Amino acid sequence: MSRDKILDAAAGVFSTKGYHRSSMDDIAQMAGVAKGTLYYHFPGKAQLFQALITEGLRMITGRIREEVDRDLPLLEQIQTVIRLNIQLYMDYSELAHIFFNELSSGIDEEVLLALKEERSAYIRFIAEILEEAGLKKMNCELAASGLLSMMNGFCGYHLSHPGEVEQEQIVQLLYAAVTTGLLNPRVEMPESN
Amino acid sequence: MSRDKILDAAAGVFSTKGYHRSSMDDIAQMAGVAKGTLYYHFPGKAQLFQALITEGLRMITGRIREEVDRDLPLLEQIQTVIRLNIQLYMDYSELAHIFFNELSSGIDEEVLLALKEERSAYIRFIAEILEEAGLKKMNCELAASGLLSMMNGFCGYHLSHPGEVEQEQIVQLLYAAVTTGLLNPRVEMPESN
Amino acid sequence: MSRDKILDAAAGVFSTKGYHRSSMDDIAQMAGVAKGTLYYHFPGKAQLFQALITEGLRMITGRIREEVDRDLPLLEQIQTVIRLNIQLYMDYSELAHIFFNELSSGIDEEVLLALKEERSAYIRFIAEILEEAGLKKMNCELAASGLLSMMNGFCGYHLSHPGEVEQEQIVQLLYAAVTTGLLNPRVEMPESN
Amino acid sequence: MSRDKILDAAAGVFSTKGYHRSSMDDIAQMAGVAKGTLYYHFPGKAQLFQALITEGLRMITGRIREEVDRDLPLLEQIQTVIRLNIQLYMDYSELAHIFFNELSSGIDEEVLLALKEERSAYIRFIAEILEEAGLKKMNCELAASGLLSMMNGFCGYHLSHPGEVEQEQIVQLLYAAVTTGLLNPRVEMPESN
DNA sequence: AATGAATGAGCCTTCATTCAT
DNA sequence: CATGAATGAAGGCTCATTCAT
Secondary structure, eight states: OHHHHHHHHHHHHHHHHHHHHOOHHHHHHHHTSOHHHHHHHSSSHHHHHHHHHHHHHHHHHHHHHHHHTTOOOHHHHHHHHHHHHHHHHHHTHHHHHHHHHOOSSSSOHHHHHHHHHHHHHHHHHHHHHHHHTTOTTSOHHHHHHHHHHHHHHHHHHHHHSTTTSOHHHHHHHHHHHHHTOTTOTTSOOOOOO | OHHHHHHHHHHHHHHHHHHHHOOHHHHHHHHTSOHHHHHHHSSSHHHHHHHHHHHHHHHHHHHHHHHHTTOOOHHHHHHHHHHHHHHHHHHTHHHHHHHHHOSSSSSOHHHHHHHHHHHHHHHHHHHHHHHHTTOTTSOHHHHHHHHHHHHHHHHHHHHHSTTTSOHHHHHHHHHHHHHTOTTOTTSOOOOOO | OHHHHHHHHHHHHHHHHHHHHOOHHHHHHHHTSOHHHHHHHSSSHHHHHHHHHHHHHHHHHHHHHHHHTTOOOHHHHHHHHHHHHHHHHHHTHHHHHHHHHOSSSSSOHHHHHHHHHHHHHHHHHHHHHHHHTTOTTSOHHHHHHHHHHHHHHHHHHHHHSTTTSOHHHHHHHHHHHHHTOTTOTTSOOOOOO | OHHHHHHHHHHHHHHHHHHHHOOHHHHHHHHTSOHHHHHHHSSSHHHHHHHHHHHHHHHHHHHHHHHHTTOOOHHHHHHHHHHHHHHHHHHTHHHHHHHHHOOSSSSOHHHHHHHHHHHHHHHHHHHHHHHHTTOTTSOHHHHHHHHHHHHHHHHHHHHHSTTTSOHHHHHHHHHHHHHTOTTOTTSOOOOOO
């Protein structure tokens, strides 16, 4: 009960202020619990953040897996993964931003490593899908890493230039980066669902 | 005199510890000056960081501009830009990491905006080159943004998986993302210099 | 049932960590009961500690009384008391250390007074034995207080310099302090049992 | 300037409340400086305490050494050391109490070790004087350790039973413990200065 | 131009204790 | 009898910044 309230509050606060600007006071207040309660449920700030990411990621990978398991044609599958990733990024944009960009400075070293491993696992997860989809001959993890970063860049641009591009454009451009090159995005896309 | 010592020290400290973990004490000590001296030359930590980035960026854009102005064929120009960017990223990897990823959390709001604008300017700078190179019909800034992010991702992967991929592979893969799609990196590349 | 488990656990935890470093969580966990249970049996941390000391002391004074009641010659009686005290100190050294040294800092004032009274009672108990043994003309409580402190010092030294002195040496030195002076420990001792 | 104000304040606060009950806030307020100032001059609470003890001890050993160097007859020298020790204990009784009794629980491990070493050094210092005074055949450190502990006990008793014994009595009793045994304190003392 | 002592708001964390069940 | 989730006061510490010199 409290635990969930705290995680919800933490999501909001971390999203709004970023990891460092967020204080345990903020989160406790937002959650409507005493500060001590945070420490009853989580060993510390870093671990609270970690729990948030881990549990969020579990949900996200679950949803992506679902789509992928529907056994679509390869290219379509890739496109689906891209579209879903972008959708989820937009839904949790601030948290996603932290997850992709801010895993570095002042976070507890141990937790930081775990979180980076989590990110690596996510990259491998995407890499596997790419692999199944036909990128046999290359370093799929490297490709996935680049792909997710590019998504991160696109979405960041999208968010900081509101109204300039549509989400669907981003999907297509990302798809183009995989299939035809950014220079040649004119190919017909597989039907979007 | 002092100012340069400080900037050098700041580069080292920020590179090693990231923005937040770096303290003004650290920098002053590393520079061999008193802490007050930092505030004589810079209004605050954020502005010191900003100066570091700004002056570094001026140097970097200068070097890229030089290459570009040699009037190479378009595709070759793109490849040159990519190769140069990656080279510079690797040379100043920690600072580059901060510049691309960490511009968010606890930095002074005003400076943060300026820094983001600086990043935007850099993106526009790359976008212009892409534009000259033939991407007439699309949102070149968006593309440049994605391209730089992907570079950031590749380089990050490269740095955290030492020995697994070579720098040149990254150049080619990035080039492929622009020209043929990550799925089809087998095309002959223009001669590398 | 629970109460005993708690006291046992408390003895272990307090012994190992000292009063302040020991937390109620530690004790509850070690005892295998919930934290609330501690407060069911004892009003608070201080009182739990007090119970531990009080009950331990009852046992100890009992054992000493037994020996003393065997009606030995006076000097022999003193020696017996010394030997027994040292033996008990060594058996419960950490608790003894707390009892003799640490009764001060952050313990609940009321309990602290009770505990100090308990210590005074113990000193009086020893003083009485000294008195029966012949120290008619002097302040026996003062002497007992010094004697126990010296024992505390010897035992502390013994424990922190393992292998350097034997327990029996301590007994003899303490006996000398009472009978002949530390400078002249060469007198024949009464037979040890 | 500030440093001295802090040390003075710390002496007062630690003396009154003991190590654990004393907070850095207390000390800062008492010293009339901001809390941060404490941390400018000392790395932390433990080290502030350590500085206090160390510098106090230096003064004390200096004063004792002075007396001892006056080359008195052996027994008189011992008595002088005893009298001086007791005088100093009384002058700084709370600090002395902490130094002799409370070096254990929640103090920073590293500092604790240093402080214990400091105490050991003081014991050795006293031991050397005993040695020069004729205790050739025995473990002088052990004896010194016991002697100081007994002094601690006497003084503690003296302080908690005001008016019951005079300071000079304590000196004589302690002297007796060294020379004739507690049981026989009736010997004529060397002239007190 | 440079210094460095002093500041103080802000932060994370600990832990004895309470209380509804 | 026993539980364990929740509390909140208290404490140690960090660090960017200021200012008199």
